[in-house]
Amino acid sequence: MAASRALAKVVRLGSHSIHRSRILKFNGLQRRGIAACIDPSLGLTDEQKEFQKVAFDFAANEMAPHMAEWDQKEIFPVDAMRKAAQLGFGGIYVNPDVGGSGLSRLDTSIIFEALSTGCVSTTAYISIHNMCAWMIDTFGNNEQREKYCPDLCSMQKLxxxxxxxxxxxxxxxxxxxxxxxxxxxxxxxxxxxxxxxxxxxxxxxxxxxxxxxxxxxxxxxxxxxxxxxxxxxxxxxxxxxxxxxxxxxxxxxxxxxxxxxxxxxxxxFNIAMKGLNGGRINIASCSLGAAHAAVLLARDYLCVRKQFGETLSNSQYLQFKLAEMATKLVASRLMVRQAALSLQEGRPDAVALCSMAKLFVTDECFSICNQALQMHGGYGYLKDYAVQQYLRDIRVHQILEGTNEVMRMIIARSLLAES
CATH class of the missing domain: 2.40.110.10 (Butyryl-CoA Dehydrogenase, subunit A, domain 2)
Incomplete structure (x- = not known):
């Protein structure tokens, strides 16, 4: 019930949500509708699709137009983040009695993936902020929760x-x-x-x-x-x-x-590690958003760029590369969502699955963005094209919230402990 009430608030505030078929402009290229095979709304409930639309809309209107400027001028976009908090994104998985949205870990992943299509760096900070608010909500006493959480959920305090x-x-x-x-x-x-x-x-x-x-x-x-x-x-x-x-x-x-x-x-230490389990899903979700955007940018570029008298989309080699990128994206998304469900349900495999998701998804999504940049040729290396920023912003995801080398250690220990 709490999640439903919070969701109703989010959907009401974001009733101008985008539709997948709407044309969005990215760096002078027209992004057509999302192909059904990589549609991030596949398998979601109607409620999840609604707040996913709100997040995509916010990413397209409030983040993407400013993404390059925030990067180049190193602007911390507090006002934009507070607008996101008005939609319920400042305390997504914090309890509603202290101002949170009370949503699940899967819901959170869906939201962070969508927001990251607009700006990975800003969304990643929002995810860290959410983790801190959750830690206070979960491990704090009532006085601490009431003192800190409302201002954190509204992002009046960061x-x-x-x-x-x-x-x-x-x-x-x-x-x-x-x-x-x-x-x-x-x-x-x-x-x-x-x-x-x-x-x-x-x-x-x-x-x-x-x-x-x-x-x-x-x-x-x-x-x-x-x-x-x-x-x-x-x-x-x-x-x-x-x-x-x-x-x-x-x-x-x-x-x-x-x-x-x-x-x-x-x-x-126990509090820190429990926070990081969710943080690993969050940061993997941010990588998903970047990879999703990169696949669309690459697809559209292939359709308009001509070499040797025809568009690059006619090259079977590039078709195969695009197919591999899309496959990695969907596999990554499924892995993140499985890990999010496991963590939400408190299953014994949650730590290993969160580590697997963080390892696999941050590696594969970086590979997707790197291939998308390669498809753009020299243009991909220019800051006029968004693909290079997605690549730069998600590189650190393989390092933070526990390096991917540490993820391998955690997964191996889980396997060996059960042998």
Whole structure:
């Protein structure tokens, strides 16, 4: 019922939703209707199709026209994200009693895939923000949920996830940022690296060491931007994800109230990993959106570009390549949706399936975008053409939320544990 009420709100606010047959313009090329074999609405319920349309519409009207500018000028599009939050996209899988939409993990994947066709970088930040809001909603007490979640769901306040450190990336359990208890406050010292939104966001969900070595010594604190002792490094220069700032987050005798701890002491690593299971589906979904857009861009380019007296679409070699791209896209989408269902249902295979989805989809979708760029020839290497931005923006998806090498380790351990 909660999901239905939230969905009704989303559909009502987005009643101007696009139809698949509508012609959209991408970089001077006309995108015709989506071929039935790669239609992302296949197999969805009527309700899911409705909010998918809302997300596609928002991507086409509010994101795609600005995608290149946000990238080139490194603009963090807060106003656009707040418009997305008005449609229910600021707390998609947060409970409705604190302002969330109360939708499922599958619903969330569908929305992020659609939004990413408009701007991968911005959607990826929205997905991280959603993960932070969910962590507070799921592991926080009622006072914490009521304090933070409504403003996060409306995106009046923005959140960042702080796990990675300069010396602990894949080996997250070795993190060194310390939180020493003094009276009713923790004194936080250390630094976090590669933090999306760092310096521009309001709430930091921080994993820190309150106990001994290893994962059981890690706790989770919510740190507000105005806290004394909190500062930020320089804005990093990146090859992609340029519509969201990335900075180091630095703690120097930063006093955080004990009341800002999520869960009990020592539960932080478990909270972090549960957040990342969903984050892996989210980021894979963002890769899907980029790949979907890239397939359409490549198809349309082949139909208008002439070489040797005929359009490239008449080349059997390129036809076969396009067919392979479409097949990889559909296979990737099915894998993500299966993993999302498993996580939503709390099945024992969820961790492995989320890892499989993240590994397979981010690799294959990057391959799709790379092939789409190749099909564009020299034009694909120009920033006038969107295909290069999709490629740049999803490259990092093979690294973050656990590198794809770590995904292989998780999958192998799951297999061997059952032998």
């Amino acid at each position: 959140a960042s996830y702080c796990l990675t450190e300069p010396g602990s990336g894949s080996d997250a359990a070795s993190l060194l940022t310390s939180a020493k208890l003094q009276g009713d406050h923790y004194i936080l010292n250390g630094s976090k690296a590669f933090i999306s939104g760092g310096g521009d966001t309001d709430v930091y969900v921080v994993m820190c060491r309150t106990g001994g070595k290893g994962p059981k010594g890690i706790s989770c604190l919510v740190v507000e931007k105005e806290t004394l002792g909190l500062s930020f490094g320089k804005k990093e220069k990146k090859i992609g994800w340029n519509s969201q700032p990335t900075r180091a987050v630095i703690f120097e005798d930063c006093a955080v109230p004990v009341t800002n701890r999520l869960g009990a002491e020592g539960e932080g």
